[in-house]
Amino acid sequence: MKKFYLLSFFIFLLAGINDGLYAQEQAETPTRLLRIYEDNDFMNIRGKPTDDAYTAGTRIDLFYTRENPSHFFLDRILPKAGDSSVNVFSWGVMQLLFTPDDLSNPDYQPNDYPWSASLTASHSLYSYNPQKKYDFQTELVLGVVGPAALGGPTQKLVHHILQFEQPQGWSHQFRNSPLVNINFTAEKELAAWGPYVEVIGGGQVSVGSMQNSVAVYPLIRIGKFTPYFNGFFSQYTGPGRQTGGKRKRRLQMYFLLKPQAQLVFTNALLEGGLFTTNPNLKVPGKGDSSVTGQTGTPVLESEPPQPYHDIRRLICSVTYGGVVSTGHFGVSFTQTTASSMMKGLYDHDVENVSIYYAW
Numbered sequence: 185m186k187k188f189y190l191l192s193f194f195i196f197l198l199a200g201i202n203d204g205l206y207a208q209e210q211a212e213t214p215t216r217l218l219r220i221y222e223d224n225d226f227m228n229i230r231g232k233p234t235d236d237a238y239t240a241g242t243r244i245d246l247f248y249t250r251e252n253p254s255h256f257f258l259d260r261i262l263p264k265a266g267d268s269s270v271n272v273f274s275w276g277v278m279q280l281l282f283t284p285d286d287l288s289n290p291d292y293q294p295n296d297y298p299w300s301a302s303l304t305a306s307h308s309l310y311s312y313n314p315q316k317k318y319d320f321q322t323e324l325v326l327g328v329v330g331p332a333a334l335g336g337p338t339q340k341l342v343h344h345i346l347q348f349e350q351p352q353g354w355s356h357q358f359r360n361s362p363l364v365n366i367n368f369t370a371e372k373e374l375a376a377w378g379p380y381v382e383v384i385g386g387g388q389v390s391v392g393s394m395q396n397s398v399a400v401y402p403l404i405r406i407g408k409f410t411p412y413f414n415g416f417f418s419q420y421t422g423p424g425r426q427t428g429g430k431r432k433r434r435l436q437m438y439f440l441l442k443p444q445a446q447l448v449f450t451n452a453l454l455e456g457g458l459f460t461t462n463p464n465l466k467v468p469g470k471g472d473s474s475v476t477g478q479t480g481t482p483v484l485e486s487e488p489p490q491p492y493h494d495i496r497r498l499i500c501s502v503t504y505g506g507v508v509s510t511g512h513f514g515v516s517f518t519q520t521t522a523s524s525m526m527k528g529l530y531d532h533d534v535e536n537v538s539i540y541y542a543w
Contacts, residue, residue, distance in 0.1 A: 214512065214542035217247040217272075217417050221538035228533055229519045235348075236285040237297045237525065237532040240339070245276035247310075247416060258307060263320045263368075265313035270415035272310040278327075279303050281335050282453055283351060290352040292464040294490040297526060299357040300453045301335020302394065303327050312413045317373035319413060325367065325394060329457045330360035356464050361457020365392030373413065374402070381406050393458045399446040407438025409507075420507060420514035421542040435510050440518070442503040454495050454526060465489055493526040505536075514540035 223241035226233040249272055254260065264271060284296035304327025312319040327333070336354030343350055371386040384403040390396060403412075410418040422434040456462060465488075505518030516538045523531050 214417060214421065215249045217421065217540060217542040219243075219245045219247065219276075219420075219538060219540050221536055223534050223536050225532065225534045227535040227537065229535060230533065232533070234285075234533070235287060236283055237530070238280070238534055239283050240281040241278065241534075243276060243278040245274050245306075247272050247274040249273070249417075258324065259309065262309040262322045263311065264309070265311040265318055265320050266316065268313060268315055270312045270314060270413075272312075272416045274306075274308045274310070276306045276308070277304070278306065279333065279335070279338065280453060281339060283339070284353065287349055287351040287353070290355075292356050292489060293353065294464070294492055295528075297529065298454060298462075298492055299335070299351075299353050300329065301333040301338075301357065302329045302363060302453055303333035303335075304363060304394070310416045312415045314411065314413045314415070317413050319369075319371050321367075321369040321371075323365075323367040323369075325363065325365040325392070327363045327394070328360055329363055329394070329452050330358050330460065332360045358452075358456040359460040359463055361393070361452065361460045363392070363394040363452060363457065365390060365394040371403070379411075380408065382409075382412055384412060393452060395451050395453075396449040397446055397451075399444055401442055401444035404441040405438050406440075407436075407506075409436045409438040417542055420516065420538075420540040421509050422511045435508075436514070437506070437508050439506050440504065444501050444503070446499045446501070448495060448497055448499060448525075451495055451525070454492070462491055465491060493528050496524055496527050499523055499525055509540065512542050514542075516540075 221241075221243050223238070225237070225239050226235060228234070249270075254273070259273060280302045282297050282300040284293045284299065286293065286296070304325050306323050306325045308321065308323040310319065310321045331354075335357065336351070339351050339354075342348075367388060367390045369386060369388040371384050373382065374385045375381075375383040382403075382405045384405075386401050386403060388397075388399045390398075405412065412419060422436065452458075499522060501520055501522035503518050503520040505516060507514065507516040509515070516536070518536045519533060520536070521531070521533050525532075
């Protein structure tokens with residue numbers, strides 16, 4: 185992960201040099217934006233790296249705007265924030281990983297988070313109304329949970345490259361099951377003090393075979409930034425020219441704070457998909473070690489394996505961090521501290537590092 189930080193630093197440094205050299209040749213407002221982000225609990229602001237629970241999430245998205253209305257049938261039905269809205273579409277891919285705390289244990293561990301992974305593709309529309317200060321964000325998700333998500337090979341490869349401990353328990357993950365989800369978010373400006381403080385209220389509803397949940401949150405931004413509802417691009421990169429050719433400010437530096445309460449009804453990564461159950465609950469015969477692993481103690485018929493803990497319905501979290509952008513480039517660093525996602529288990533911290541490039 186140190187290499188990721190170093191790469192981010194040098195990319196941003198080169199971006200600043202490039203923008204300084206070509207400040208007089210500022211291009212028109214970008215129409216494309218690439219985002220690469222990494223969630224990882226090993227990167228921890230508080231200096232307590234872990235490798236458990238929600239341990240990693242990698243995502244790549246291409247955002248784009250259109251001069252003419254889209255003819256794609258999904259784009260035509262997705263909700264927009266009024267006639268004057270700034271509409272940003274995207275396509276993306278994402279992989280999520282969950283693991284228990286003891287990666288070296290090849291046995292089934294019912295008293296911890298499960299070995300679980302998902303691999304999904306998404307299409308979204310972020311629609312912002314800069315006059316009325318609200319937005320609609322709609323995301324359509326399609327993918328799979330289980331071995332086909334390649335969680336085991338991905339984690340083993342990364343741990344091999346970084347010379348970390350090799351995970352031994354991926355044979356216990358849920359079997360393959362399809363994931364289909366719709367995530368809808370609505371946000372509205374609640375207050376603003378000058379050009380340096382914004383308070384935005386938001387809510388999200390997720391429906392489908394991946395997760396069913398409802399969340400509410402305030403989002404607070406403090407610092408030097410362009411208005412939030414000017415559109416997604418303006419939040420993470422410098423703007424283009426104003427009407428008449430006058431340059432807007434190019435540097436953004438701001439702090440963000442986002443407390444959230446989420447009510448979760450189902451979660452396929454922690455409970456298995458629609459067409460799968462926990463494969464570790466099969467009661468083996470005497471002398472059969474298929475549940476405990478090749479090095480574990482055989483489980484007898486009189487000792488049936490226990491299920492995983494139930495998911496926790498109410499999850500509270502707080503995300504905080506900062507965003508710096510100049511010209512075509514932007515970098516964000518945030519930390520999320522969340523209560524346990526399963527009853528009787530532990531709270532968790534995950535950091536996110538995201539890099540943005542617009543053109």
